[in-house]
Amino acid sequence: MKLLVFGFVLSLGIMSTWSSVIEHPVKRDVAAIENDLAVVSSNLINYDSLVHNFVQGGGSLVQALSLHSATPGVINSLDTTTLDVQATPTLSSSDAQIIEQSVVSLEPTLIDICTTIIGATSGSSLPTGGIGALLRSDLSSIINAFNELIDALEPISQGGVVGQLATIKSQVGLSCTV
DSSP: OHHHHHHHHHHHHHHHHHHHHHHSOOOOOHHHHHHHHHHHHHHHHHHHHHHHHHHHTTOOHHHHHHHHHHHHHHHHHHHHHHHHHHTSOOOOHHHHHHHHHHHHHHHHHHHHHHHHHHHHHHSSOOSSTTHHHHHHHHHHHHHHHHHHHHHHHGGGSOHHHHHHHHHHHHHHHHHTOO
16 A cells, blocks of 8 residues: 555656646757757758759659658758747847848748749649649648747747748748648
8 A cells, every 4th residue: 555655646746747847848048049940951951952853853753752751850850949949038139130040041942942842843744643742741841830930939039030030931931832
């Protein structure tokens, strides 16, 4: 009986500790967000290379699967960044500008990915049916994750940076209508 009571008390303590961790996530800072954005940038650049290899290689099934397999890595890096942003207090003006520049640097690569995938999949020139729909679905998931990142950044950013983030989101949205 003592063992049962001890086990119950121990499990309550563990549950209490775990709920405390969930309620109070680790605070993140600008350096963590900058590192996250560097990973996002690297993943987008690699993804962009795969997109161009797909197009230049004639859109083979193997290339499409390689591209599709890389999609979760891009989305996960965006989601990780979003979670870190959500665990960050309001940014100072200078920190917000630093983060803004990192986000601005993502825009051309993301737009290139969008226009290339949309252009390559809009016709019926792909050798295997369904590839276009799969890649457009992947692209839509990437854009949704990017938009969630921008949405998370806006509340912790300062005045002019919020406007710039909204502009980036709009420009990516216009270029990436799937």
